[in-house]
Amino acid sequence: MQDYREYKRKNMQNTGTSGKARTRKKAKKAKLSSYVLTYLFIMLTFGTPIVSYVTGVDKDAKNTENRTKATFDAVKAAKYVDVAEKFDEYYNDNLPLRSTIINTWSGLKFSIFGEIKSNNVISGKADGSKAKTWLFYEADSDHNPVRTATGIDQYPDTIKQALDIGIETNTKNAKLNNVKLYYMFAPNKENIYKDKLPSSILIKDRESGLDKYIKSSKYENLLYAKDVLEGHLAENIYFRQDTHWNDYGAYLAFAQLMSKIEPSYDTSAYSVEVKEKNADNRDLAQMCGIVGGFKDDIPIVHYRDQDSFSIMNDADKKYLVSENPDAPINQTLLIIGDSYREYMRDYFRKTYTRVIDIHRGNYKPSYFADIKANVVIIESVERYASETSEIRVFENN
Amino acid sequence: MTFSSMTFLWIFLPSLLFIYNIVNKKWKNLVLTIFSLIFYAWGEPVYILLLLASILVNYAFGIIMDQLKNDLARKLTLTMCIIIDLGVLIFFKYINFIIDNINAIAGHEAIKFAQIALPIGISFFTFQIMSYVIDLYRGTIKAQYSLLNLTLYISLFPQMIAGPIVKYKDVEKELRLRKVTANKFANGVKIFIIGLAKKVMIANSAAKIADYCYGLNINEIGTGLVWIGAVAYMIQIYFDFSGYSDMAIGLGKMFGFKFMKNFDDPYMATSISDFWKRWHISLTSWFREYLYIPLGGNRKGSIRTYINIFIVFLVTGIWHGAAWTFIVWGVFNGIIMIIERIGLKKWLDACPIRILCRIYTCFIVLLSWVMFRADTIAKAFQYYLIMFIPRANGLRIYDLSEILNRQNVSMLALGFIFAFIVPYIKNVSLKPQIKTFYKTIVEPFILCLVYIACIMLLVANTYNPFIYFRF
Secondary structure (H helix, E strand, O other): OHHHHHHHHHHHHHHOHHHHHHHHHHHHHHHHHHHHHHHHHHHHHHHHHHHHHHHOOOOOOOOOOOOOOOOHHHHHHOOHHHHHHHHHHHHHHOOOOHHHHHHHHHHHHHHHHOOOEEOOEEEEEEOOOHHHEEEEEOOHHHOOHHHHHOOOOOOOHHHHHHHHHHHHHHHHHHHHOOOEEEEEEEOOHHHHOHHHOOOOOOOOOOOOHHHHHHHHOOOOOEEEOHHHHHHHHHHOOEOOOOOOEOHHHHHHHHHHHHHHHOOOOOOOOEEEEEEEEEOOOOHHHHHHOOOOOOEEEEEEEEEOOOOOOEEEEOOOOOOEEEEOOOOOEEEEEEEEEOOHHHHHHHHHHOOEEEEEEEEOOOOOHHHHHHHOOOEEEEEEEHHHHHHHOOOOOOOOO | OOOOOHHHHHHHHHHHHHHHHHOOHHHHHHHHHHHHHHHHHHHOOOOHHHHHHHHHHHHHHHHHHHHOOOHHHHHHHHHHHHHHHHHHHHHHHHHHHHHHHHHHHHOOOOOOOOOOOOOOOHHHHHHHHHHHHHHHHHOOOOOOOOHHHHHHHHHOHHHHOOOOOOOHHHHHHHHHOOOOOHHHHHHHHHHHHHHHHHHHHHHHHHHHHHHHHHHOOHHHOOHHHHHHHHHHHHHHHHHHHHHHHHHHHHHHHHOOOOOOOOOOOHHHOOOHHHHHHHOOHHHHHHHHHHHHHHHOOOOOOHHHHHHHHHHHHHHHHHHHOOOHHHHHHHHHHHHHHHHHHHHHHHHHHHOOOHHHHHHHHHHHHHHHHHHHHOOOHHHHHHHHHHHHOOOOOOOOHHHHHHHOOHHHHHHHHHHHHHHHHHHHHOOOOOOHHHHHHHHHHHHHHHHHHHHHHHHHHHHHOOOOOOOOOOO
16 A cells, blocks of 8 residues: 555656645645635726615715815816816716715824824814814915914015005995994914824914014004903813804904903803813814714803804895893994904894894995994904905995 | 826726737738827827827838839938938927027027927837837938838837837837737836836935925935936936836737837946946937947047037937037036046956945936936036035924925835846845745736826826815
């Protein structure tokens, strides 16, 4: 038997059978790895779109991009030469599992690199945990607040001159109309919280263009919220993952304004309650595409909680009107501003019997005749301060 | 359409793979041709007619040449065909450049001419089609009587837009008969994913840094930034181009074609002559076969060899683009090649410290890429001055902190590792068991993870939020 085995082994060596067997075994293994890779690739290439269409995932995903997504109608309506481009636009905006993939990728990127550097958002320092990271806005198309805060972009003389003309014109006409008029500038979050910017961002000049402009200006009716807010930085007066100030920041600015408009009016009766909340709906968090990754300590200000007011549109739906007959100041207040005013307006609604609230882009001087305000506040966040120079409140401007 | 677009990855490729694999063998070429033409028309809805016309003309000349017995007549036919092919290339690619230069010399608009848009891939498909008619004339191939097969050869989507330049004789058999095995397909998938990762993960990140540095005002840029920009561009161009070539080779394999390797660790070269054997190999081999050797190659003495090398590199520069920077880049490479041929190469080959030869090569290549990337020759020389006469950065150091974020720097470092270190260690022999485990289990999963990461990056790039409708 042993001889036979020896004979067979030798014979196999001579004929090369064992070599062939080895080659076959090798080929089998190579085939296995080929199948594994091929199946995985096919699954990923074919599977993702199919799963998405079958399960309907992402079909009704919330549009967090604040833009109109491309539609298939645009593809159908396109000329021959534009069809491909329109289709790519449509498909990129409506990809299978798009929101899920974006959120996962953003979360992964944040975990791996510890920073967000996409879609005009950068991550700054964190207050303890990663979830409490400060986010900042740096879009060039929006007067890049990071470059403004670090002193790289300063105001040219033309902006300062335009602001001077706007303020002087409105102030002069307010006097003619017997109206109190105030300007309130809110610092960009990046300016007030520049120490929360990532350490890789170098600060060239701690004073921004607006800081310098206000310092050198001579207008008594020009208020800068930064003067008050700087004393409260530790109390989270801006949202961590949003471009705006929060209720408390807005309240401090409101109190600063009231101390100027009605020095005898006491705004000190208030309390602040801080709650930790998920920050998914904050604008910068949404721009990063990160879901469930951020937390914020949000202050809720209790000021005249017992008061109620009604809100309605005016007859032509041009602006919002609130009425509060029990308010302590029986006057009409007009606030023209940007989204920062939205956090302040309820304090005014509890203070004035009538408050008119309108976005600066929608305001027209002709409205003033109907509004008949006693007090006018022109509010602007720092990054839109230069646009404020274009606002004319009165028709005789 | 590009390979790194979602339309390609999730619509075009799955549809083609599905249809191609279910149809009968005799319909496969038709399916592939139709999809290839759609692929081209997606980016060039008008110039597709130019491509089709070019195919038709060369098809006709090929048939005529095949029918002719007289050598002079065949030569005339070839000459006419080459004149037409080069004429089309010159007209669409170089006419703007030529007229701009004539007008610049004249000092006024001596020739009024509307600018012509460059058809995508014209340099690649023209060279491919020329290889067909030249080889036909030489008798190394048979005429292709099937218009469908010739159209497929020219328009085959993986390599038509950015190479590799495939010679007709290399795919002649595969146009008629090819087989896709599981191994071949998987190998294609592997090469495709590697190429996609090179492009999406490394080249795009390096491009952000390079574009930023090269986009700065020359007065604001310091020595450090110019070097950072030059290194980033060196990484970008290699991973971008070789990534695209890998994707093309991988896709070719998925459909049964075997295209030649286009890059072979070029930054590991020990001389510029060695570099050109490893960089854009399909173009180098095309020029060697259809220009250098017909010019006499190295068979007609030293002086003639130097002249031939110079001509080849001058043409290589012109081929890359219609700008003086490309021409100077080509000439620069030609001069270095001649210097190496004169004697430097012998010294380099004898040098016992090989790393020094690699540093020399990378340094020369890096300098040449500065010229290649610069907008003008004057700007390129300004970059050289700043590189070697140190000066501080201007204001833009503040912006740089934003560009050199962790993601971009990590990807640049990864590019550096894959370009300069991995080639050293990739041939390390492993124990057979480990190798089998790696090949069977680890590698497929790593590749799939990389593919998922690429898809995620591409999808994430479609996210384009605005802060408000009206703020």
